[in-house]
Amino acid sequence: MKTLLVADNHPVVRKGIAxxxxxxxxxxxVGKASNAEELYQQLDQNAxxxxxxxxxMPQINGINSLRTIKENYPNTRVLIYSVHPEEIYALRSVKTGAAGYVPKTASTKIFLKALKKVAKGGIFLNGELTSTFTSRNVGESSAISRYxxxxxxxIEVLNLxxxxxxxxxxxxxxxxxxxxVSTYKTRLLKKLKVDNLADLIHQSRMFQFR
Known part of the structure; x- marks a missing residue:
């Protein structure tokens, strides 16, 4: 059984997830939080x-807060469930360390699918997001698929x-x-189909919105 912490400043959302x-x-x-203070307290207490x-959320500085969470609680996987549309934050969130991103406009089925994927150790990005990027750049869409x-x-090693x-x-x-670490680097070079560290880092930065 996987233990979960739900952090959202809207009581209805927290209750809805429950x-x-x-x-x-x-x-x-195992815990709920409505602001940054409660969030970090719960992370410390419940891991x-x-x-x-x-x-x-109040006192939460978007992507920067996500980066802090991943640095201080590396064993906790993060599923972003946000009011912001995927096109704005999804890839940046995953690049920063999130294991998945689901907009609040998504169906219950999508939310549960994402949670299941994250719980099994995978990365969840809605298939429609990849399609959105296909029209921009075929190479970038292919890179997303590999990522x-x-x-x-x-992903943690790549981020670092x-x-x-x-x-x-x-x-x-x-x-x-x-x-x-060296073994992970070798795997990353192979999976992302690049020949050296410089190209590996360059490709990782493709996932940051321009």
Whole structure:
């Protein structure tokens, strides 16, 4: 059973998520938060497997807050459930460390599908989002497809690499050894179909909106 923390400043949303999951035996909500202070307090106390959060909350500084959460609570997977449309924040959120992004206009079916994917260690981006980017750039759409196949740990390593971290820094941040970091780098080069670290970092930055 996966433990969940729900962070949203609207009581109706928090209650709605609880109702959706009431009959799901795979999840247990261990805490709720309506602002940053409550969020970090709950993260410290409960160390949930998954954080379902709105990035537009009081005292929450959007993507920067997500980055802080991933740095301080690396074992908690984050599913963004936001009022903002996917086109604005989805890829940036995943690049920063989120395991998935669901807009609040999505159906219950999509929300539960995303949560299931995140709980299994995958990355969730709505298929329609990839289609949106196809019209912009076929190469970028292909890159998104490859990016979606990365594991959560591979994305964490990629994020740290793109921020200029060395193997030793990454090993310390993720509590793994440097040899393992090198193994992840080799996997990333292969999965993202690039030949060197510079190209790997360049491709990772494709997922940041221009």
């Amino acid at each position: 109702c959706m999951l009431k009959k799901k035996n795979d999840y247990q909500i 949930p497997d998954i954080l379902i959060m709105e990035i537009d 979606k196949k990365l594991s959560s740990r591979e 690499l793109s921020s200029g971290k060395r193997n030793k820094d990454i090993a310390n941040a993720l509590d793994i050894n440097e040899k393992t």
